[in-house]
Amino acid sequence: MGTRSDILEFKSATLYALRIVLYTSDTPALLQTLDDRIREAGAFYENEPVILDAQGLDQAPDWKALVAxxxxxxxxxxxxxTDPALQTSALKAGLPPLDASASRSAGPAGAPRDLPAPPPAADDPAPASQESPLALSASQTLVIRHPLRSGQRIYAKGGDLIVMAQVSQGAEVIADGHIHVYGPLRGKAMAGAQGRTDAMILTTQLDPELLAIAGVYRVVETQLPKTLHNQAARITLDGDTLRIQAL
Structure with missing residues (x-):
C-alpha cells in the first residue's frame, strides 16, 4: 500500500522561536528571573515557542523545573x-537538541531582547476582558479613533497601527509595522512584532510602561528625562538598543 499525500505529508518549515539564553545553572535564580521578566512584559511572549540556549553552561540546571x-x-x-555533555539530561526532560542560530535571542536581565508573541486583537471599545480577532493585509493600516483603556489590546497584524487617542496605563498596542499614537502613550507599545527592525514608534506624548521594537524592549520603571517625558518622541532600533529621540 503506497503513501497517501492527501492524508499526511511532511514538509520543511521555517520557525521563528524565542531563544532564552541561560547564563547560570542556578535553577532558583533562573526561575525568579523568569518570573520577574514575564511580570514586566505581561502577555508580550504568550504562546511563544522557546529554545533554551545553554551553550555557556558546563553544568545542567533543573531542566524539568525550567520547562514547568x-x-x-x-x-x-x-x-x-547546549554542550553535548548536557544533552542527555535535557532529553530526559523532553528537550531535544536544536540549532538556534537563526532564532532571536533574549539577553541578560539588564539588556532584554526577546521575540514578542502577537496576542489576539481588539478593534472595538469593548470591556477590558473582551477581545476580537482582526487580520490585516501587508498593505493595510489599522486606525483606532477611540481611547484604549487598561486591559485592552490592539494588534495590527501585517501592517501599521495609528491610534488617534490616548493609550492608557495597562493597555497594549502592537503592530507588525510602525505605531503612531496621536495622544498620550501611557501603556505598552510594541512595533515590528514579527521582527521588522526598521519599525518605529511615534507619539505626541511619551509616558510609556514598555517600549519594544522587533523583540528588543525596554521597561520604563522610572520617569523619563524632562526632555522626553510627556513630549513628542520617536523610538527606533539601533542594533540591540532602543533609541528615544524628542521630536
Whole structure:
C-alpha cells in the first residue's frame, strides 16, 4: 500500500522561536528571573515557542523545573542548544537538541531582547476582558479613533497601527509595522512584532510602561528625562538598543 499525500505529508518549515539564553545553572535564580521578566512584559511572549540556549553552561540546571515554569507562563519549550555533555539530561526532560542560530535571542536581565508573541486583537471599545480577532493585509493600516483603556489590546497584524487617542496605563498596542499614537502613550507599545527592525514608534506624548521594537524592549520603571517625558518622541532600533529621540 503506497503513501497517501492527501492524508499526511511532511514538509520543511521555517520557525521563528524565542531563544532564552541561560547564563547560570542556578535553577532558583533562573526561575525568579523568569518570573520577574514575564511580570514586566505581561502577555508580550504568550504562546511563544522557546529554545533554551545553554551553550555557556558546563553544568545542567533543573531542566524539568525550567520547562514547568515556562509552561506556567504560557511559553512552549521545544528544544535546547547546549554542550553535548548536557544533552542527555535535557532529553530526559523532553528537550531535544536544536540549532538556534537563526532564532532571536533574549539577553541578560539588564539588556532584554526577546521575540514578542502577537496576542489576539481588539478593534472595538469593548470591556477590558473582551477581545476580537482582526487580520490585516501587508498593505493595510489599522486606525483606532477611540481611547484604549487598561486591559485592552490592539494588534495590527501585517501592517501599521495609528491610534488617534490616548493609550492608557495597562493597555497594549502592537503592530507588525510602525505605531503612531496621536495622544498620550501611557501603556505598552510594541512595533515590528514579527521582527521588522526598521519599525518605529511615534507619539505626541511619551509616558510609556514598555517600549519594544522587533523583540528588543525596554521597561520604563522610572520617569523619563524632562526632555522626553510627556513630549513628542520617536523610538527606533539601533542594533540591540532602543533609541528615544524628542521630536
Amino acid at each position: 515554569a515556562m509552561r506556567k507562563h504560557h511559553l512552549h519549550p521545544i528544544g535546547v542548544q
